[in-house]
Amino acid sequence: MNNPTPIQRIGDTPVKEEDIVNRFDVHFTEEFKKWIAKENISLALTTYEGGKLIIVGPGQEGTLIVSERNFERCMALHVENHRNIWISTHHYIWQLENALEPGKLLNDQWDRTYFPRSSYVTGGVDMHEIMIANDGHLYGVVTGYNCVARISHDEKGSFSPYWKPPFIDEILPADRCHLNGMCLENGELAYVSMVSNSNEAGKWRKDRDSGGIIMDMRTDEVVVDGLCMPHTPRIHNGDLWFLEAGKGYLCKLDIKTKKVERVLWRPGFLRGLHFYKDYAFICCSCPRDKTFEGLPLDQELEKRGEKPQCSMDIIDLKTMECIHSITITGHVKEIYDVAIIEDCCQPLLYGVIGEDIRHIVVFGENKTELGALDNRSTTVN
Numbered sequence: 001m002n003n004p005t006p007i008q009r010i011g012d013t014p015v016k017e018e019d020i021v022n023r024f025d026v027h028f029t030e031e032f033k034k035w036i037a038k039e040n041i042s043l044a045l046t047t048y049e050g051g052k053l054i055i056v057g058p059g060q061e062g063t064l065i066v067s068e069r070n071f072e073r074c075m076a077l078h079v080e081n082h083r084n085i086w087i088s089t090h091h092y093i094w095q096l097e098n099a100l101e102p103g104k105l106l107n108d109q110w111d112r113t114y115f116p117r118s119s120y121v122t123g124g125v126d127m128h129e130i131m132i133a134n135d136g137h138l139y140g141v142v143t144g145y146n147c148v149a150r151i152s153h154d155e156k157g158s159f160s161p162y163w164k165p166p167f168i169d170e171i172l173p174a175d176r177c178h179l180n181g182m183c184l185e186n187g188e189l190a191y192v193s194m195v196s197n198s199n200e201a202g203k204w205r206k207d208r209d210s211g212g213i214i215m216d217m218r219t220d221e222v223v224v225d226g227l228c229m230p231h232t233p234r235i236h237n238g239d240l241w242f243l244e245a246g247k248g249y250l251c252k253l254d255i256k257t258k259k260v261e262r263v264l265w266r267p268g269f270l271r272g273l274h275f276y277k278d279y280a281f282i283c284c285s286c287p288r289d290k291t292f293e294g295l296p297l298d299q300e301l302e303k304r305g306e307k308p309q310c311s312m313d314i315i316d317l318k319t320m321e322c323i324h325s326i327t328i329t330g331h332v333k334e335i336y337d338v339a340i341i342e343d344c345c346q347p348l349l350y351g352v353i354g355e356d357i358r359h360i361v362v363f364g365e366n367k368t369e370l371g372a373l374d375n376r377s378t379t380v381n
Contacts, residue, residue, distance in 0.1 A: 006063045007026065007063065007065075007066055008063045008065050008066070009066045009067075009068070010065070010348065011066075011067055011068035011069050011070075012068065012353065012354060022330075022331035023331060024050060024328055024329065024330035024332040025330050026326060026327075026328055027327040027328070027329065028064065028324075028325075028326050031324060032314075032324040032325070032326065035314075036057070036058045037058035037059075037345065040058075040342070040344070040345055041276070041341060041343075042055055042056060042057035042058070042065075042112070042340075042341040042344040042347050043055070043056045043281070043312065043326070043338060043339075043340065044085060044338065044339045044340075044341055045077075045272075045312060045326075045335050045337070045338055046074045046075055046076070046077045046087060046272075046335070046338075047074065047328075047332050047334055047335050048073040048075045049331075049333055049334045050332040050334075051070050051073060051074055052071070052074060052332070053068065053074050053085075053087055053096075053349065053351075054067070054068040055067045055068070055114075055347045055349055056326060057345050057346055058345045059345060059346055060346050067347050067348055067349040068349065069349050069350065069351030069352075070351055071089045071094065072089050072090040073090035074089050075087070075088050075089070075127065075337065076088040076127055076130040076140065076337055077272075077337035077338070078132065078339065079339040079340065079341055080132055082098060082102055082112075082342075082344075083097060083098050084096065084097055084117075085114055085341075086130050086138065088122075088130050088140065091122055091123050091125075092120065092122065093120040093122055093127065093138070093151060094116055095117045095118045095119065096114040096116055096117065097115060097362075098112050098113060098114055099113045099114075099362040100112060100113055106348065110347070110348040111344055111346050111347070112348065113348045113349075113350070113360075114350065115350040115357070115360050116350065116351070120138075120151050120153070121158065122140075122142075122158045122159055123158045124144070125143075125145055125158065125159065126144035126175065127140045127142055127143070128140075128143045128181065129141040129180070129181055129182045130151075131183075131184060133189060134186075134188060137152060138150070138151045139151070139162065139182070139189060140159065141179055141181065142159060143178060143179055144174075145171050145173060146164060146168045146171070146172075146174075146176050146179050147162070147163060147164040147171055147179070148163040148189065148192065149161050150162045162189075163189070163217050165179065165194065165197070165215060166220045167198075167199050174201035174202075175202065175204065176198050176199055176202070176203065176204065177195065177196045177198050177199070178195035178204040179192060179193075180193055180194060180195065181193035181194075181231050181232045181233050181242070182233070183233045184235070185235045189217050189218070190216065190218065190233075191214055191215065191223070192215050192217055192233065193213075193214050193215075193230040193232070193233050194212065194213055194215070195207060195208060195211060195229050195230070196208075196211040196212070196213075197213055197222075198211070208228065208295060209296060210226050210227070212226070212244075212246075213225045213227065213230070214230055214233055214242060214253070223253065223255070223258060224242075224258070228244055228245070228246030228296055229244065229246035229295070230242050230243065230245065231243045231270065231271045231273075232272060232273040234274070234275060236275040239253065239254060239255065240253040241275075242273070243270040243271060243273055243282070244262070244270070245269050246269070246292075246295040246296055246297055247262075247265075247296045247297055247300060248265050248266055248267065248268060248270060248301075249263075249264065249265050249266075250262075250263055250264040250265075250266070250315070251263065264315060264320050266282060266322070267284065267307065267308055268285050268287070268297075268311070269287045269295075269297060269334075270282060270283065270285075271283055272312075272336055272337040273338075274338050274339055274340060276340045278317045280314075280315040280317055281312060281313070281315075281340070282312070282338075283311075283312055283335040283336065283337065283338050284308075284309055284310065284312070284335070285310055285335055286308040286309065286333040287308055310327065310328045310329070310332060310333050310334060310335060311325045311326060311327045312325065312335055312338055313325045
């Protein structure tokens with residue numbers, strides 16, 4: 001795939017070719033660049049294999065912007081309005097805050113500048129999904145402990161278990177059902193996906209082909225079963241969508257009739273699904289070593305004469321056709337999650353390693369003009 005317009009890469013990848021270890025390259029079409037420029041959006045991607053948060057923007061001068069930073073085992077991704085990006089990593093959840101007010105630019109070019117603002121130390125709990133509910137709390141799918149948890153500096157501990165499948169008897173450090181996905185409905189916790197209904201450590205691996213279920217957290221009802229490694233449930237236009245990763249399908253569930261429709265197949269292991277207007281953004285990955293060998297996806301690829309690919313595909317929901325893709329080659333074989341940053345064309349991302357982070361200082365509200373401390377209330381607002 002040719003890149004007819006130039007790419008400006010900014011981040012933790014060395015500038016000199018000879019210094020680059022585990023190189024990866026981003027490929028796109030001119031039509032893709034024009035499309036995201038017209039929509040005035042940037043795309044955020046995570047890859048835990050490559051340990052990267054990547055933001056792709058159309059740029060302001062005809063040059064596509066690829067802003068990337070290293071975060072070990074970077075997985076779950078949540079974009080909160082214009083202000084924050086949240087990511088889960090090996091043993092942290094990071095809040096990356098946009099330092100710019102709406103309509104402002106840094107150095108007359110960057111319309112978003114995300115920098116590390118705070119973090120939660122979770123420990124290595126294998127956090128597969130994070131999102132903020134309408135109660136203002138951050139929730140995560142803690143796969144290593146088979147539960148949905150609330151994460152807050154106001155609460156004690158690495159995380160506070162909030163919900164677990166009814167067949168899980170205790171919150172213990174053992175991946176038993178491979179709880180891996182979660183979604184909100186009207187801002188409230190709604191559905192989760194898991195590979196098995198097992199209460200036995202590691203048994204989910206034996207149930208990969210047909211043991212997967214989607215469950216309603218509000219009622220503990222199983223709304224779909226018999227799935228092959230379901231992932232990433234999402235509510236869109238009143239329907240429950242999810243990825244059947246082990247077969248390569250985008251699926252839609254009619255919540256009233258409980259009928260499942262496999263609406264689209266993509267050549268790879270699917271994780272990461274986001275909806276924007278009448279489009280679906282799907283992350284497609286090459287199956288990883290022995291972990292995903294022997295899945296029905298292998299037979300689907302062979303039957304269709306396809307090779308697995310690492311890409312982020314944009315699907316037109318009106319025609320169910322893939323209209324654009326970002327393809328990644330090189331060391332990165334998997335994309336875990338995707339999110340849209342609206343009204344953003346030239347994003348800049350700061351990480352937690354290297355010299356750059358030492359030089360970014362952002363002021364909060366300046367209260368020094370209020371004068372001596374005895375002139376103001378000590379009440380914390």
